[in-house]
Amino acid sequence: MAVGLTGGRHAADEEARAEVDVLNSRLEKTTQLTKKIQACLGRLEATGKSVRDVSGPLNGETKKLQILGNNIDAVIAAIERLRQPADSKNDEEQIIRQGPDKAGLSNYLNSIQRLSTSLQNMESANLRANQQTRTDLQRLIQNGNSSLESHFDKILRGETPMSVEPLNFTTKGRPFPVISQDKIARLSLINSYVGSNATTENPLVKIYAEVRGQYLQKTLVNLAFASVNTAKKTSPGALYKAGTNGIGEYAKALEGMCIAEHENICSIFMRQDWGSVLQLACQVPMAELARTIRELNNHIKAHLSTDCFLAYEVVEIMSSLASTLEERTGELKSTLAAALKPVRETAKVSLAELLDDTKRKVSMLQSIPSDGAPIPIVSETMQRLQSMVEFLRPISSVMISLGDGGWKSAAAANRSTDAIPSLASFDIGADGKEIFAHYCTDTIDALLTALDQKAKMLLRGKSVMGVFLANSITIIERMILESGLAPLLDGKLAVLDTWRKRAKAMYTEACKDLSMQLFDVIHTNRTQRPPSGGIDSASILKGLSSKDKESIKGKFVSFNAGFDDLVAKHKTYSMEREVRNMFAKDVQQMLEPLYNRFWDRYHEIDKGKGKYVKYDKSSIAAVFLSLY
Incomplete structure (x- = not known):
């Protein structure tokens, strides 16, 4: 285990x-x-370091070789570009020699443009080797530009007549002709190149101004002549009538032509050139206009009392023309102001001169009708004022520039201004009408003052002097009421009332002497009162003493003689109907009531025998009626 x-x-x-x-x-x-x-x-690592040590210099050299190669390529390209103008010069020269007509305008302009580009490239390279080519290109471009200018001139002259008949357009209200659109397109194309490449002034401006300026001047020359010629009258003493001078048609034609030219110019030239081209093109016709106005002014000054109205008309016409052209073109106003200045100054001076002329004519009178009849200077002066109403617009502007009463001062009349009156200055509202009304009343007062002074020197008797003044006043008043002066002077004729009272006082002075014969001094018993009720001549006479009765008889006799003389003179005087009625009424109102009273009291002095009492109330009333 x-x-x-x-x-x-x-x-x-x-x-x-x-x-x-x-x-x-x-x-x-x-x-x-x-x-x-x-x-x-x-x-x-050792090998890499060795490679870096070796390849570093090689890389730098490679970059240098690349830069050199690029430079060489650029030089080759530049040389090719420099060779191109020389190579193409012959082709471009052939086009330039053909001219715009044969080569075609667009092709011709493109050729010049290519030459210009080539020249610019060569000048930037600045190589001596190309000096001859540069000179050739410059010559070709110069020739090309000259041909373009000649072509512009040729087209423009072909489209511009020597002149046209201006009345065919002004009288029919037709616009003046302009350059045709196809020619406008060609002219504009040429100008677009020449104008944009011009180093100083555009040479086409001078060409256009010369060609069109001659056309304008030749078209208008007859109207300029007619304006001067129509100023001459067959009747030297006749007042100028509005519209009888050719200056109106002249101005209409000039206006129409300038507007047509402005339309042409705007279609051909660049905007910055419009004003200068129009001014230059109109230089000759404007100089002709200024000369015409100077000649008219000389005529007006020589016939100021009758032709001052032409000065007013010229002021209005030219001022209106300047305003219209300023509005339509933005130009020519100052040019017209300079041309108008002589006549405008004459118009200003004329107001004081006319007053002086009236006084001078009266002072030169050698006689006045012994019957008190009016004299022509009265109606002539009023006709002049009546005619002024027709020119109230320009006169108003002149008077406004003088100021109210400025015609009384020589210094004011001589004040000068180069500015042309605008449309606003022609406003004839309250100010213009008031000033003109004051001028009229000043003229009337000056006339009557001069007549009164002359009457005192040449007439005998205040009654005839009164008749003479009253006739003049009546004619003045009648000519005011029967004309355009009436609304302007309505309520402003106190001057006439003052002079009328003076005339009546002169005439009725004899009545005052007669009336003294009809005043009585009655001595009565202070214990007895005069009878009341109806007058009983017999009773009154019974109360008078023998001395008083003789005085009454003498008064009747003196009155009869004085009254008969007054009536006889009244009937021999030359009176306007209104004057006769006025004086008859004054005499009747002053004497008839006094005589009737005196007759009622004392007609029984000769018991109806007529020995002392020549007129009863009915018979003397009939005499008074016969005075009307």
């Missing part, structure tokens, strides 16, 4: 030792393998 156990344990130990031996054997082999691996790694 014990032997069995011992044998079994021994066998197990042997088996365990055998396994240990196997493990030890494998561990030894592993150790040996690890050493071999470590040795190999050591040899591999």
Whole structure:
């Protein structure tokens, strides 16, 4: 039993030792393998270091060779590019020599563009070897640009007539012709190249301005001549009538043509060039307009009293033209302001000059009708004011610039401004109407003052002076009421009322003297009261002394003589119907009540014989009625 156990344990130990031996054997082999691996790694590391030491310089040289190779490739490519202009120069030169017509505009422009690109490349390379080629390319490009400019000129002249008849467009309300769309496209294409490559000024601007400027000037020249010619009147003393001068048609034609040109310019040129091209194209016709306005101004100044209205019309027409062109094109307003300045200054000065002219004409009168008849200066002055109403818009702007009453001051009238009036300045609202109304009343007062002073020098007797003034006042008032002055001067004619009172006072002064003959001083017994009820002339006369009776007789005789003289003169005076009625009424109201009272009291002085009492109440009433 014990032997069995011992044998079994021994066998197990042997088996365990055998396994240990196997493990030890494998561990030894592993150790040996690890050493071999470590040795190999050591040899591999040494080898890698050697490779790195050797391959490092080789890699650097390789990179240098790659850079050199790339540089060589770039040089070869550059040489190829530099050879291309020389190789293609002959082809491009052939296109340039053909010109845009034969080669085609697009092909021609592309050729010039290619030449320009080639030249830029050569200039950036800056190789002496290509100097001749560069010179050739520059020559070709210059020739090409010159041909483009000539082609632009040729197209533009082909589309531009020498002139057109402007009245065919202005009178029919038709727009002026513009350049056709196919030609616009070609001109625009040329400008897009030339304008974008121009180093200084675009040469096409000058070409366009020259060609179109001549067309504008030749189209408008007859209207400019007509404007000056129509200013001359067959009747030198006739007032200028609105619209009878050709300046209106001239302005309409100029407006239409400038708008048409602006449309052309906007379609051909770049936006930044629009204003300068239009200004340059219109330079010649605007100079012609300025010359025309100067000639009109000289004519107006020589005939200011009759043709000042032409100055007002020119101011309005040119101001309206400037506003329209400013709105439509954004240009030409300052140019028109400079052209208008002479006439505008004349218009401003005219207001004071017309007042002075009125006074001067009255002062030069050598005579006044002895019957008090009105003289032409009155109606002439009022006709002038009536005509001003037709030009109230420009006159209003001129007066506003002078200020209310500015026409009385030479300094104010001579104030100058280069600014053209805007549409707002033509507002004839309350201010404009008020100022014009003040000018009218100043003119009327100046006229009547001058007439009054001259009447005192040339007429004898206050009654005829009163007739003369009253006639003038009546004509003034009538011409106001029968014209456009009426609403403007409504409620502003106190000046006429003042002068009318003065005229009535002059005329009725003789009535005051007569009325003194109809006043009596009666001495009665204070203890007796005058009879009441109806007047008994005989009873009154009985109470008078012989001296009083003689006084009454003398008063009747004096009154009769004075009254007959007054009636006779009244009938010989030349009076306007309104004046005759006014004075007849004044005489009747002043004398008839007094005479009737006097007659009632004292008509029995000659017991109906008519020796002293010439008129009874009915007969003198008839005389008064005959005065109307």
